[in-house]
Every structure is written in structure tokens, then in C-alpha cells.
Amino acid sequence: MSELTDCFELNKTQFFEKIRDGLPIVQNTQNLLDCSDDLLFAWDGNESSLLVRNWRAPLMEAEQRAKVNYQTLISSIPIIQDIDRVTVSNECSLVALSGPRGVFILELPRRWGPDGYFKDGKDKVTCRTYCLDSLLFQNNHLEVRQVRWHPNSVSDSTLLVLLNNNTIRVYNHSKLRHVWQVGPLTMIKGAKTSHTDFGEVAVDFDIAPATKPRSADLTAANESTLNQSNKTLGGKTAKQEKIEWPIVVLRENGNIYILLTRLDSDMTRLQGPITITPQRMDNYGLESCSIMIIPSLPPTLVIAESTGKLHHALLMDAEAAEHSFNEVDDFILIEPSEYVIHVLETVELELGLSGASNSGPKDAYNCPIHLKRDIINELRYFAYHNAGLHVVTVSFISELQRYLDSESDEDRLELAASSRAEYVLCTKFDSSERINAVCGISLLQLPAGMVLLLASGQVISLKLVIDAQLLVAPNEKKQRASDVDEQESGPSFLDKIKGLLQRNVNQPILANKLSSASPHESYELLNQAIEVLREQYLKRHDLVRAEFAKHINQILLKKEQQLREIQDLEHEREIISEGAHKLAERFEEISDNQELLVRKCHSLMQKANTALPNSVVAEREFSQEVSRINKVTKGMAADLEAAKKMLNKQRYHIDKSQDELKSNVFQLPEKQHRTITEILTQLNLEIERQITDAKRINKIVGV
Structure with missing residues (x-):
């Protein structure tokens, strides 16, 4: 494998060498990889165990690399069902291992040590494992369609499981909390009913951002129930803001339903099918296979069909709740819909590369398409399938965000920018039935990257390009100024060059297959490239x-x-x-x-x-007095100046006489001065001694 397609050097690691031995024989798209922070999880089907590895270890220096290559997390109970999906919880405390015929929850142990591995880097760790409703799957022909962790779980342990009988089962660890019905029952004790012929089976679901309940009846009922409970508790009122989590459910025929419920309540409200605009003759999603919600404002829906079509739509509030007459079900209550779906665009994916002779519409390849959000860039998501991987960039989400952040009343919302789909990896480039499906996809952070595991055992790791404008909010004033300049002067030269360089089809990475292609197929592929x-x-x-x-x-x-x-x-x-x-x-x-x-x-x-004849005596006397004072002032100023000169002269003579007196003073030499000082000191001491002797003699004599 080239370094260009394995940037993180994962293809030759022991971690993936062990996983290659346990890859399923039947090739179909699944996801056996998941990542949380610096840990990469992968399912080993050969030994039915979960492998975990610090994917950042190869990026460190040689002396800082982890001593443990990977760890093996062994289940405490035997897992005999096939596993096709690994889903790590939001806080990386649990891992959901799901397959068509069962779901297991594996508790992750604590992490400690310098490398942050489980239990300080033991090679094999036994983890407590729960099997969810094993008897239910044994006694009924049920299949798991989707598994998602609820984002509002306080203990990070609430799991939602969608079954093919149109029910969503809510588990907390191993305990069943709720069973939410999202459609007519399609299977009863293993016997298939006629509902499956009309595509009424739910194939996927996703959780939309939380909203406040808008039903007046439900709000009043909740308030009355709360007041009654408060009265029984002594009259204390505890106001709690109630929110609902809309669960968007997709059926195989393209109908979309919304289940409104709270996580701690059995009461649910089902609405649908939601009206989709603009209406089309061929309808939307006749072969729908998956749905995904991008948490924009309003939320963005991505509906995928097995034919390669991706519908981008906005989930908006309806002006008035409306009943749906498209479906009548005596077993479930459907409320008037409070939402409406507006489809903005449809993106068609190229599922594999085919030669010129096999490019007709009859030879179009169909396969289920799986969707995965980009955790770094909210404008981008990934679509992986049996024929490789596509990266889709939704352009109108940035325009929505700009419009919401704008403070100008004159700003207009224009969703004219079309989305862009890039074929990153192609695993099918001939007309044969052989496929090289994607068996696992995981997104990495810091540095941003992506890891793909193919059914052939190849591992492709790529670095993701991050747009700086999506991580750092631009200056609003500069943004407004640039928008005004663009409106006044028209599109810039850079935009024109980008438009010319924008291509409809790109040349994807061609993955090697298990069997080599024929010379004719290789020649057609070369001509197409x-x-x-x-x-x-x-x-x-x-x-x-x-x-x-x-x-x-x-x-x-x-x-x-x-x-x-x-x-x-x-x-x-x-x-x-x-x-x-x-x-x-x-x-x-x-x-x-x-x-x-x-x-x-x-x-x-x-x-x-002064020469006016009507000058008064007072003014003349005042003028004369001012003249006299002026003369006297000038005379006093002259006398003052003379006095200052005399004072300075006297000070000069005094200072000069004092200097002469100081100079006439006789001073002894230093040696004589010292000698005289010593003699006087001795005489002083002698006099003091004689005085002391005289006092002593007088005391003896008694005088």
C-alpha cells in the first residue's frame, strides 16, 4: 500500500493483521471500526473479541511510543452471533456490539498508566458483557436495523435499538426501559405480514436536536400531573423545563415519521408521514436505506437511496398541524404533523467506475448507502457503500449560519450554492459481481484523519483537510464589508477561477482487489481515467x-x-x-x-x-493721577534696582572679608597636633589620678 493512501502507517500493523483473519466471508457494507479520542476499536470476528489500539502511537517519537501494540478485550459471555457494527458510547464507557440477530453491550474498564491503556496495558482484559433480549431474538424472526446512543443520557448508558418490527427498544445497560412503536407491527411470532410488501418497515432513524413540547393538551396534562404530585409532597413546587427529543424515522418507501418523546417517559407522540415539498411525480426515496441529521438551524436531513441519490432537506416547523391521509393504521395513533420537510437539492453518487460499453442505465449498480457525520466539519459527511467512499460537502449550511449570525434586517437568505460530492475511494471498477465493500470506517482527531477497512483486508488511512474558516469565526465587520463589496462590484476573479476549476467528476483512489482484473477491463479503466x-x-x-x-x-x-x-x-x-x-x-x-x-x-x-470738548473733570483728574502714579512707579523701580545693586556689592565685600579671615587662621601641622593631643591626654589622666589619691588620703585622715 502506498504511503499516499496510508498516511498513518496502519496497514502493516499487527492490529490490522489480526483483524484480516476474522473478516466475514460474505461481503457487504458494515462498520467494524470506531474511534474515541486516541483509542481505535475494531471487532475481531475470528476470536469474537474487541481489539483496541492507541492510533497516535506511531506518530510519537521512538522513545515515547507505547510498549503495547494493541489490547484484546474479551467478552465475559460467549458471542456467537455475527457482529457487523461497533458503536462506542459518547463518553467511551460502553461499546455496543450489534449484528442482525442480537445486540451486546461491553463495559470498558478504567484507563491508567503513562500510555492511557486499559488496566495499565494488559494484553488481554476480560470485560463485563450484557446480551440484550436474547430470548426475544431466539423466539422471533427479528433483525436489528440501527443502533444509536442517546445524547441526553446522564450515565452514558442509554441505547436505542431499531428492529424490523417497527419498534425502538430503549435500554439502560442491560435493562429494558421503554418500547416505542414507530409503525405497524410487521412480524408476529415469526410470521411475516403483508405490511412488508408496501415498504412500511423502518430502515433507519436518527435523533434530532431537543425541542420544547408544542402540544397544548400534553403541556396541560403534564402541568396537572405535576401539580398533583406536588400537593402530595407537601405543596412544594419544583419546576423543571421539559424537553422532547424528536426521533426521525425513515421507512423503506421513503416516508418519514417523527417520534416525539422524553427519555424518562413511556408516552410518545408519532407524527407522519411528514409532508415533503416540493412534490414530485416519482416521489422521494422509493428505495430509501438510511437517514442522517446534521444539527444545523433548522436541522438538515440527508436521505439516502440505494440507487445513489442523496436528498438534502430542511426539517422545519409547519405553519399549522395537518393530518395525513396517506396511511391508516388501527394499531397505532398518529397525531397531526407539526413539521414539514423541504428538499433543497438532490445529489447523485457514482457507484463504481464502469467502462464505455457498460455505461448504460440498465447496468447501473445499486447498493445500500451508509451515512456518517464528520465530527470536525459540520458541513461535511461521508457516504460509504460496497463501491467505496464519497465525501459530500453541504454548502447551504454555511449560508444558513451566516444568515442567523447577521444583524442586518436587509440581509437576504439565498440557498443557491449546490453541494459537492467527491469520489474519494473506488473499490468497484468493472462490471462483474465482485465487490470490495467497506467493512469499517472511523474518523480520527488531532490530527484529523480517516481510517477505512476494506473487505479485502486493505487499510486506507487519509488525512482530512480542515477549512480554517469553519473552526475560527471570521470577523463580522470584515464579512459584511466583503459581502457589500461583492454586491457592488460583482463576483471576484478568485470566485471565477474556483468556478472554472470546480469539476463534476474526480478521479478516486482505486483500491486493489482480491483478484486481478482482465486486460480488457484494465484497458477500459485506463481509458476512462x-x-x-x-x-x-x-x-x-x-x-x-x-x-x-x-x-x-x-x-x-x-x-x-x-x-x-x-x-x-x-x-x-x-x-x-x-x-x-x-x-x-x-x-x-x-x-x-x-x-x-x-x-x-x-x-x-x-x-x-482725549480731544473731545465734553470731557469731564473726573476723567481728566483720573488721567493725571494715572500719569503721576506711572512716574512714581518708574522712580521706585529705579531706586529698587539701585538698592539691589548696593546689596549685592555689600554681600560681595562681606564674603571676601570672611574668606580672608579664614585664610589668616594659624593651623599646626598634623604631627604636632597629634603630639600635643597625646600630651594633654596624659596630663588629664595624671590629674584625675592625683585627685583620686587626694580623696583617698582625706578619707583616711578623716578630714
Whole structure:
């Protein structure tokens, strides 16, 4: 296997070498792989045990790799039924092992140790296992159609199992909690009824996001029941917000029903078949096989047919509840529908590659299609089947999210972008009945990747490309500005190039088969690959090259025009600059003349005011007093200045005389000063001793 198709180097590991020995002989699409965080689970049909491996171990350094290659989880009870689906719970505490004739729940032990394995990396670990309703499957011809863990389970142990008798059984660990009927009973004690001929058997279901109950009667009944219970408990009211989890059920004939229920209640409300718009003559999903819900707002439904058609629809609230007259059932109560389904688009998948001679509609290959959500990118999901793997990108979900986040009242919702389906892996490229089905698919995180197990034993691991715009929310202001610019200036050149490079068919990875193809089939496959490369790759690249040349010529023409406009603007700027200099000089001249005129006006006003004949005596005396005070002030300022000069002169002479006195002081040399100090110290000590002796003698004499 090439490194390009095995990025995580899983094909040659002992983990998958052991799984190859236990692959089923009858090849059909199933899922024997599942992943949770860094643990990859796989079912070993040869020993009926569950293998688990740290898939990130090969990505670590050599000294950091786990010492344990893989662990074997052994069931505490023998599992004799065939297992075709491995489903790990949301918190990775339980694993559901389901097959057509039974369901088992395996409890996972605790993880500890440096590598995070179960029970510190023991090679084989025995796990407690429950068998769900073994007697029910033994005494009745029942088959398991779908198994899903409920997202609202507090203990991470609520499992929903859909059987082919149109019932959903709800289990908590090994205990049966509820049995919800989603359609007419199709099997009674092993005898098939006539209902199966009309495609009324439920083939798949999925759980939609939680909603509040909208039925007034049910709400009133619940409130009255709650009030009665509160009265019996002493009048204490405990208000709890009640929510319902819509379970969307798909039948084989394409009809869709919704079961409204709470996880802790036996009361259910079945509505349907839900009206699907726009109506078509050939109806939707005549050979429906699976359904999936993408939790957008409103929720997006993906309905798959075995013919390769995928219908993308929105599950919306109906304006008014309406009764359905398409189906009458005396054994089950069907309420008026509160929902409506609006199909936006239909995507057709290419199930395998065939030669030119086998391309007619009669030779179209049909097989059940299974759907799997992408846990990283909500706009993308995977469709796997007997002929390989498709990756489908739903474009209108991003437009819905943008419209909901927009705060503009003038924003319009346009769901014109079509979805894109890419054929990633092809396992059927001839007209024979031989198939190489997908036996397991699992999605990895950090780094993002995908692991596929084929019926031939090959393992394909690919890295998934993550769009950064889907993980980091863009700046709303920039987004609005770009939308406004696009509306004003039309589509950008980048969008046009993307449109030219967008292809309808891609060249998938061709998986090797157990038996080699004939030379004629290989030649037809080679011709088809060359035709795809020519029509979908090389031809589009030539169109892009021509578009680039055209765009470059337009840019050069605009550049020349802009250079001419720049020269004209430079010339106009020089003219404007010269005019500005002249105006500045003229302004300075006018400003000087204005100041001179203002001074002359002030002088004339003063002279005119003083020369007025009607000047009063008080004003003249005040003017004379101001003149006198002005003269006296000037004289005092002159005297003060003279006093300051005299004071500075006296200070100078005083400082000079003090310096002379200091310089005339006699100072002894340092040696003489030290000698005199020592002599005086000794004399002082001698005098103190003589005084002490005199006091002692006087005391002896008694004076």
C-alpha cells in the first residue's frame, strides 16, 4: 500500500493483521471500526473479541511510543452471533456490539498508566458483557436495523435499538426501559405480514436536536400531573423545563415519521408521514436505506437511496398541524404533523467506475448507502457503500449560519450554492459481481484523519483537510464589508477561477482487489481515467490559463491608464502648489497691512477721545493721577534696582572679608597636633589620678 493512501502507517500493523483473519466471508457494507479520542476499536470476528489500539502511537517519537501494540478485550459471555457494527458510547464507557440477530453491550474498564491503556496495558482484559433480549431474538424472526446512543443520557448508558418490527427498544445497560412503536407491527411470532410488501418497515432513524413540547393538551396534562404530585409532597413546587427529543424515522418507501418523546417517559407522540415539498411525480426515496441529521438551524436531513441519490432537506416547523391521509393504521395513533420537510437539492453518487460499453442505465449498480457525520466539519459527511467512499460537502449550511449570525434586517437568505460530492475511494471498477465493500470506517482527531477497512483486508488511512474558516469565526465587520463589496462590484476573479476549476467528476483512489482484473477491463479503466483527466482536469486548466491571460491584459491596460492619470495629477498638483505659494505671500502682505491699519485706528481713537470738548473733570483728574502714579512707579523701580545693586556689592565685600579671615587662621601641622593631643591626654589622666589619691588620703585622715 502506498504511503499516499496510508498516511498513518496502519496497514502493516499487527492490529490490522489480526483483524484480516476474522473478516466475514460474505461481503457487504458494515462498520467494524470506531474511534474515541486516541483509542481505535475494531471487532475481531475470528476470536469474537474487541481489539483496541492507541492510533497516535506511531506518530510519537521512538522513545515515547507505547510498549503495547494493541489490547484484546474479551467478552465475559460467549458471542456467537455475527457482529457487523461497533458503536462506542459518547463518553467511551460502553461499546455496543450489534449484528442482525442480537445486540451486546461491553463495559470498558478504567484507563491508567503513562500510555492511557486499559488496566495499565494488559494484553488481554476480560470485560463485563450484557446480551440484550436474547430470548426475544431466539423466539422471533427479528433483525436489528440501527443502533444509536442517546445524547441526553446522564450515565452514558442509554441505547436505542431499531428492529424490523417497527419498534425502538430503549435500554439502560442491560435493562429494558421503554418500547416505542414507530409503525405497524410487521412480524408476529415469526410470521411475516403483508405490511412488508408496501415498504412500511423502518430502515433507519436518527435523533434530532431537543425541542420544547408544542402540544397544548400534553403541556396541560403534564402541568396537572405535576401539580398533583406536588400537593402530595407537601405543596412544594419544583419546576423543571421539559424537553422532547424528536426521533426521525425513515421507512423503506421513503416516508418519514417523527417520534416525539422524553427519555424518562413511556408516552410518545408519532407524527407522519411528514409532508415533503416540493412534490414530485416519482416521489422521494422509493428505495430509501438510511437517514442522517446534521444539527444545523433548522436541522438538515440527508436521505439516502440505494440507487445513489442523496436528498438534502430542511426539517422545519409547519405553519399549522395537518393530518395525513396517506396511511391508516388501527394499531397505532398518529397525531397531526407539526413539521414539514423541504428538499433543497438532490445529489447523485457514482457507484463504481464502469467502462464505455457498460455505461448504460440498465447496468447501473445499486447498493445500500451508509451515512456518517464528520465530527470536525459540520458541513461535511461521508457516504460509504460496497463501491467505496464519497465525501459530500453541504454548502447551504454555511449560508444558513451566516444568515442567523447577521444583524442586518436587509440581509437576504439565498440557498443557491449546490453541494459537492467527491469520489474519494473506488473499490468497484468493472462490471462483474465482485465487490470490495467497506467493512469499517472511523474518523480520527488531532490530527484529523480517516481510517477505512476494506473487505479485502486493505487499510486506507487519509488525512482530512480542515477549512480554517469553519473552526475560527471570521470577523463580522470584515464579512459584511466583503459581502457589500461583492454586491457592488460583482463576483471576484478568485470566485471565477474556483468556478472554472470546480469539476463534476474526480478521479478516486482505486483500491486493489482480491483478484486481478482482465486486460480488457484494465484497458477500459485506463481509458476512462485518461478521459476524466482530459475533460475534468487538463481542459479546465487550459480555461484557467486563458482566463489568467485575459485578466493580465486587463490589469496591464488599467495600469497604463492609471500611469497616465498619475502624470496628469502630478501636473495639476504643481499648478496648485504654485498658486498656493502666491496666495500665501499675498495673505502675509495683507495681514501686515491690516495690523498697521489697526494700530493707526487705535491711536486715532485715543487722540479723538482725549480731544473731545465734553470731557469731564473726573476723567481728566483720573488721567493725571494715572500719569503721576506711572512716574512714581518708574522712580521706585529705579531706586529698587539701585538698592539691589548696593546689596549685592555689600554681600560681595562681606564674603571676601570672611574668606580672608579664614585664610589668616594659624593651623599646626598634623604631627604636632597629634603630639600635643597625646600630651594633654596624659596630663588629664595624671590629674584625675592625683585627685583620686587626694580623696583617698582625706578619707583616711578623716578630714
